[in-house]
Amino acid sequence: MGERMSRRGLFGLGAAGAAVVGAGVVGANALLDEPPVAHAASTSDPFPFYGEHQAGIVTPAQDRLHFVSFDVTTDKRADLVELLQEWTAAAARLTQGKEAGAFGAVGVPPEAPPDDTGEALGLPASGLTLTIGFGASLFDKRFGLEGKRPAALADLPKFPGEQLIPEISGGDICVQACAHDPQVAVHAIRNLARIGFGKVSVRWSQLGFGRTSSTSRAQATPRNLMGFKDGTNNLKLEDADLLQQQLWAAAQDGSAWMAGGSYVVTRKIRMTVETWDRTSLAEQEQIFGRNKGEGAPLGKKAEFDPLDFAAKGPDGQPYIKVDAHVRLAHPSANGNAHLLRRGYNFVDGSDGLGRLDAGLFFIAYQRDPRKQFVPVQLSLAKNDQLNEYIKHVSSGLFACPPGVRDAGDYWGRTLFE
């Protein structure tokens, strides 16, 4: 119980806790003798919008999500470019806690609709980040982009057991809004949709209420809706070498316009939590390969104790079973493939069968899904005992371009130039 008490302030769900997290990031970097990374000092503060990479990828994962996928309804390249420029200008404002555009008496005559929808008036930036990605369907002759589709944006294979719903999968453009205040994240997506009226329409959108991964060592590991800590060994912003190797696309990967960008895979993973909740603690822990309370690898004591897949218990069997989730998903079982996960828990009401419609909206960034998400998921889809309790119902894959350098730049400029 002592540890539980001491972790309370750190769990990243109140401003007091988050202030400690912010301080922790500074401290960690001082310790590592590296330049300080961008961080918010409290959950109210903004993250920088401009930079080499888009924010919202290695940014310490905020608590709340609104993710949207748009279909482009115009077939004019110039319209699309203009929209991306307008969106970039709005995003630069929104992420700094400003309205999307002029509101009310200042700049907007009363006979015109406001250039901001108003529901975030008075709210701080709340750590909002907006991250854009382009789906494979955008790279067609409508926009003259047939030749620009990156090889790494290859369609995902059909995975065993998945039951994808097309209406909530794919899309031409995605925007991930993460913030510490859901009203701020919703406001941002809603205003991008408003600005895009006549050029894009909302294909699907997903709210997430609790982050299920840390993306910084300064953050405590959160829990998914199976009650387990999730993302203990996630790729984190402090892993500078691994980020270069495994997260950021480079010019030599074949699509120079993606240099400094990354590829995001989304999977809506429905959990049958009611069945899971009637499973014994021992079975739950064997399925994951970690204990539930501390998140320690089975046979070890603490969350961050290294995984030892060879260690055997008194019965001569490995502590971590051959088909345990942590073993199957581990880089050592997947050609050293890492993922930077920043998924969110969701509950979308009920399923009409007496159960909560609950689960994990999985989000993972990587340099090349063909070498990272695909082999890991193929292995999990075939062998993971968790499959008895989960079902993949939506899927998305998007190429997230490099960051916007300054006010003269815009989302996707390198693609359209």
Next chain:
Amino acid sequence: MGERMSRRGLFGLGAAGAAVVGAGVVGANALLDEPPVAHAASTSDPFPFYGEHQAGIVTPAQDRLHFVSFDVTTDKRADLVELLQEWTAAAARLTQGKEAGAFGAVGVPPEAPPDDTGEALGLPASGLTLTIGFGASLFDKRFGLEGKRPAALADLPKFPGEQLIPEISGGDICVQACAHDPQVAVHAIRNLARIGFGKVSVRWSQLGFGRTSSTSRAQATPRNLMGFKDGTNNLKLEDADLLQQQLWAAAQDGSAWMAGGSYVVTRKIRMTVETWDRTSLAEQEQIFGRNKGEGAPLGKKAEFDPLDFAAKGPDGQPYIKVDAHVRLAHPSANGNAHLLRRGYNFVDGSDGLGRLDAGLFFIAYQRDPRKQFVPVQLSLAKNDQLNEYIKHVSSGLFACPPGVRDAGDYWGRTLFE
């Protein structure tokens, strides 16, 4: 802009802000020379579970909601009573930041499922309140309750324009979970569902991410998804006389078992925000009868300036139009009927037609819906210009019994004794 800056810390969305809110509650009461009301000093702290009234009604509205409606699947009265007792014991623990039951090695053998699902381990109480209500369908011969149905629990009339979906309306029992952390609210509802396995099943559930009303004068007024401040003139916990007259059921109302309880009406109100967002600022403000920036009545300057329905502008027309929302909903137009609203904004993905599925999950507590919600809503449904932009898609009405007095008491005891 000065006011906007000064409200930032108060907007109730971070622990720092909430600490100020907590202090504000104390301050307000000191000022009124009344005994201090129950309040949380920060967004992490618990509210008392035991008391004359259920918590979650006049409790200063927390930021997040998970509302659930259950169908009772057992037809045994004893099973139902036992479930209410088990739920009460769990609620007394959960609201104080404890697990629903024994977890893991302490008390639960590894071959049994844990008595808590685990996803809130390490999280503080987060101001969680759990509030139960009984729907009209519970008062039938299954449980020998035919004679106990309160007159005030009369079925709501069909309102003009409503398009109710039966699958997400009604239900035998509701539980409202409000907390500052959505993971804590979800965890509570999920564990009540788990405990109720075999006796109840989830009929529908609704998450809300942003409160749309204040229930205390110490709270800043939040905004709904139309971008307007909502609930400026809400019934508030400081209105002691009005609460007795208009919120709490009394023995002389006809159902002695409800004394100290209240009746809750829920309405899921879908907003076509895309259409709203293309409406001019002047029209939006005329529809509401307030300006959008400050929330001031039209013709006045500040949010809390009194409404003056007689005041006329230079054109000889009333500043607040005869069919403005604030005029139609005002107690003076409805036989002095007040409501204690504590609704939440929602976004449930998209609607398959290119739009966000967004709106307001309206929740209102009152002493007698026949005299309060029904006349107000009949007037609004007939005359409110807002109807062009909204649609009621679900409805619920529940009798919320009095509070649980102590550890020997349970939710609904007065009904079953």
